[in-house]
Structure formats: structure tokens, C-alpha cells
Amino acid sequence: xxxxxxxxxxxxxxxxxxxxxxxxxxxxxxEIDIVKxxxxxxxxxxxxxxxxxxxHTFTVTFxxxxxxxxxxxxxxxxxxSGIFSAAIExxxxxxxxxxxxxxxx
Numbered sequence: 777x778x779x780x781x782x783x784x785x786x787x788x789x790x791x792x793x794x795x796x797x798x799x800x801x802x803x804x805x806x807e808i809d810i811v812k813x814x815x816x817x818x819x820x821x822x823x824x825x826x827x828x829x830x831x832h833t834f835t836v837t838f839x840x841x842x843x844x845x846x847x848x849x850x851x852x853x854x855x856x857s858g859i860f861s862a863a864i865e866x867x868x869x870x871x872x873x874x875x876x877x878x879x880x881x
Contacts (some may be wrong), residue, residue: 782836782858810843
């Protein structure tokens, strides 16, 4: 089995300073050694019907399901989750093992 991905697709509440949330995420993942990688991105103007108002994605990668469980229960993650949850209007969260079809170059 490949890595485990923790994916959040979100729409932030009106007035939220997204840069502050991103900085908080970057700080969080840099403090927790079991995080293999962290990526985030903002929608570039997809058709509204398809994006359904979601604007940002955040992906945290782990080597195992056990590492993901450790991350989720880590005190820094628990604390940041409250801040993150208060900033979002709606979200989709998925945790899944990756299936690599074509490895990055």
C-alpha cells in the first residue's frame, strides 16, 4: 500500500484572512515530524457549478494510517482544528491510501 493522504477541500467564511490560515497550517505541519509532505492550492476559476463554492485544498501526506492517527490526535493539530473549523463555511474531508499509476518525475 502507498502513502496515506488527508485531504480537505474547503470554502472559507466571508472575511476570513486565508493567508493566516495557510500560515497556521504550514507552522503545524512543520512542527509534527510524521508529516511526510504538505500541499495546498486555491481554485483558479473553475466553473462555479463544478466547484460548488469550494475554493481551497489542503493535502497532508503520511507514510501510514498509524501516522495519520497520531497526527489527528496530536495536541497541536487538535488546537489548530478549532481555528480551522471556525474559519470554514463548508468542507469535504477524505483520508485515503494512494494508488500510484505514474510516479512523479
